[in-house]
Amino acid sequence: TQLLEQSPQFLSIQEGENLTVYCNSSSVFSSLQWYRQEPGEGPVLLVTVVTGGEVKKLKRLTFQFGDARKDSSLHITAAQPGDTGLYLCAGASGDRSRLTFGEGTQLTVNP
Amino acid sequence: DTAVSQTPKYLVTQMGNDKSIKCEQNLGHDTMYWYKQDSKKFLKIMFSYNNKELIINETVPNRFSPKSPDKAHLNLHINSLELGDSAVYFCASTKRGGETQYFGPGTRLLVL
Numbered sequence: 001t002q003l004l005e006q007s008p009q010f011l012s013i014q015e016g017e018n019l020t021v022y023c024n025s026s027s028v029f030s031s032l033q034w035y036r037q038e039p040g041e042g043p044v045l046l047v048t049v050v051t052g053g054e055v056k057k058l059k060r061l062t063f064q065f066g067d068a069r070k071d072s073s074l075h076i077t078a079a080q081p082g083d084t085g086l087y088l089c090a091g092a093s094g095d096r097s098r099l100t101f102g103e104g105t106q107l108t109v110n111p
Numbered sequence: 112d113t114a115v116s117q118t119p120k121y122l123v124t125q126m127g128n129d130k131s132i133k134c135e136q137n138l139g140h141d142t143m144y145w146y147k148q149d150s151k152k153f154l155k156i157m158f159s160y161n162n163k164e165l166i167i168n169e170t171v172p173n174r175f176s177p178k179s180p181d182k183a184h185l186n187l188h189i190n191s192l193e194l195g196d197s198a199v200y201f202c203a204s205t206k207r208g209g210e211t212q213y214f215g216p217g218t219r220l221l222v223l
Contacts, residue, residue: 042214
């Protein structure tokens with residue numbers, strides 16, 4: 001069974017601070033996705049990383065896929081209250097339509 | 112123009128009852144899923160259908176039975192509801208072989 005561990009589980013910071021969320025596994029994934037889930041809604045895809053070592057930027061969010069495709073990180077610069085939400089990483093294996101989700105990181109950005 | 116819709120959004124019921132949750136997607140996707148999100152927010156896959164054919168069936172009690180009348184719909188019927196079934200159930204869809212999953216808004220099930 002493939003497992004994805006996310007850390008930290010909970011993160012509460014002040015507006016303007018930087019943060020990094022980690023997603024680790026002992027398994028290799030063909031790709032890794034990051035989703036954000038807001039209260040009362042379903043997860044929404046932020047990014048997909050496919051190549052080992054790949055870095056993708058989405059405004060103040062930077063996503064990196066580990067060289068060995070076993071881990072990933074999400075870095076947010078100058079966090080804003082609108083970044084508050086549950087961040088989920090999800091790995092796809094051989095069958096790309098099947099995702100294994102991490103446990104999630106609940107981020108709260110205080111004004 | 113809702114992409115993936117689920118009904119009902121909230122479901123409160125007594126232990127032992129039978130209930131159904133419905134899901135519809137208008138994205139033209141071939142693959143649909145049911146996930147369970149527990150109180151700790153862990154999202155776990157339950158079932159997946161591709162073009163009305165069951166392709167993923169995780170270790171889920173037999174009381175849960177998915178049904179796909181056509182590729183745009185995937186319903187979930189639960190028999191003899193138990194307290195531990197209380198959770199948020201999400202439907203999702205994706206293009207065949209694609210990776211981006213589009214989630215519905217969830218159905219909050221509370222079994223009393």
